Amino acid sequence: MIEPEPFRIYLMRHAQAASATPGGRDFDRVLDDRGYAQAEMVADRAADLGYVPDCLVSSTATRCRQTAEIVRRAVGETLDIQFVDEIYSGTPDLYATIISGQRPAHSVMLIGHNPSIDQLLEGLIGKEQRRTAMPGGYPTAGLAVLDYTAGTDAGSWTLTNLLSV
Template sequence: MPAASAPVFRLYLLRHAKAAWALPGQKDFDRTLDDTGYADAEIVADMAADKGLRPDLVLCSTAVRCRQTADALRRSMTEELDIRYVDELYSGSANVYRDIIGSQDPALSAIMLVGHNPVIEDILRDVIGEDAANKVAAAGYPPGALAAIDFKTRPGDGILPLGILAAWLDPDGRSR
């Protein structure tokens, strides 16, 4: 049996971990992870590191809860992990996320987005299909969950080709 070929490109989709409710007068942007969120971010980051799921580049929403989630990756993987903060990931639509993915350096073989629902889930459903998405996220994309999606062709011009779910990690310990 021939060996499976390596993917041309891998996309990681990480929804920020569970956040606290906004305090009176606090902006949504400034919401922090709650105690469960901090723990869940560490769990998923450790699981990803243990499985060798490491991106070349992390593109992270500038919202506090996303930055805190990405910090867990840096602690679990390496201090040299390239994390760049992108304002448009905070309130951008699925089309904005697609454009950001497609505009990255073609030399990168794996990027991760740390962002928000419903867009993270929309992208997952678009690229792996409803049936596959329902198998791992029937009740929605859980906070702190990470999907690794492999592609045979590179995304570009705001278009994401169909991909295959290579791994699914969530803080409740479910992995695939």
């Protein structure tokens, strides 16, 4: 997995999206009214807490793009967003590789999809801590804040905060 030095990861699941339209693609689903509200509340709370990533990497799916733009508005218009096609159907290992590729940034936000974002979180902090933090699963617009702590033998990831609606 990811083993940087001083580092923070923000893992955000896209906000709630409207149901797929008949004949429409899942990829094109947009945020519904509740999703916009979720994303705005979580993004505003993150900004209030000083959770501002050095860079943001997002899936190109419409609901992720919309969530990313809401985050940018809340934390700062100058935040650089990279949209990556592979996140849409990516594995937790791919998510980890994308995050690791953002060095020398000290903090990275990734906006992605379940189940991969949930599986990545579990891989970083462990199954028990993940279940305790999110007994009902990874919520839409959920933002996990993880900090890396270097240890004597090996470093570890700690769930510092979880923002959700």
